Amino acid sequence: MRHRKIQSPRYPRVQLMMRLCLSSMIFSTACVAAERDMTTPSAGVIHAKMAYCQDCHGPSGQGYAGFAPIPRIGGQTTRYLANQLKAFAESRRDANASIAMSSIHGPSEPMRAALAEHFSKLEPEPIADGPKGLVAAGKRIYAEGVLASNVPACSACHGPEARGKAEIPRLSGQLYPYTVQELESWSTKRGTDPANADMAAVMIPVAHAMSHDQIAAVAAYLSYLK
Ligand code: HEC
């Protein structure tokens, strides 16, 4: 599989940060920036936190495909963003990742709401990094599903233009390697607290029904979609 490396001078701190976070077994304070109280944070504090998120997710939340894919969050639905930040905070998502995702993504509830609101309003250009030759096949699977292997039409839930709605995420313009990675490891990364079931359950049968080739095709299609 081809994971194109995108090097952009607009992300001078990302690689360093990821390396810092990955290399420290004890989570470094540079990677943690948690306010855990429930008071509404000031505009200045919110602004500082946004800059922290943008260091990894890009200045307009367009994502970053370095050695580990960092998803696009710009233009994502507010509800999905808030849900995922809560899932990270409660260790229902990526609890076993090598970097402490719950500390990175788990500020206070009012801060999570402010960040979700901010990033949902951005509209970055797609990075468009999937293999072009797979786009036509991916488009077909997205719109129609694959009856023979019980893959449902993605459009039925994610919408005809993959813009999502409320708790159903936007998929258009997402990074190719990120979409592939999520669909190939759904059940090990999401909804991992059986005592606290969440929306991730909806995608289990979908992800499990898909073959590697089908996943690659849909991910390629989505990476170009505005
Ligand atoms: C050290 C880098 C780093 C920082 C800083 C960071 N993130 Fe992330 N974020 C990631 C990675 C990597 C993932 C993908 C996790 C996975 O593999 O599922 C991610 C995933 C997410 C997701 C889930 C996206 C989706 O489509 O499901 C959201 C939402 C998110 N981050 C928001 C934020 C916000 C808001 C901040 C600031 C508080 C932030 N991130 C800070 C690296 C980072």
Ligand code: HEC
């Ligand atoms: C029955 C409705 C439904 C169908 C059909 C469906 N999805 Fe989803 N999908 C969801 C929901 C709900 C979520 C959010 C899960 C969560 O919050 O944990 C999701 C999440 C995702 C994500 C994670 C997005 C991110 O940013 O991390 C991907 C990727 C995805 N779906 C791909 C697909 C593909 C590809 C198809 C078609 C083959 C598809 N889905 C069909 C409901 C659906």
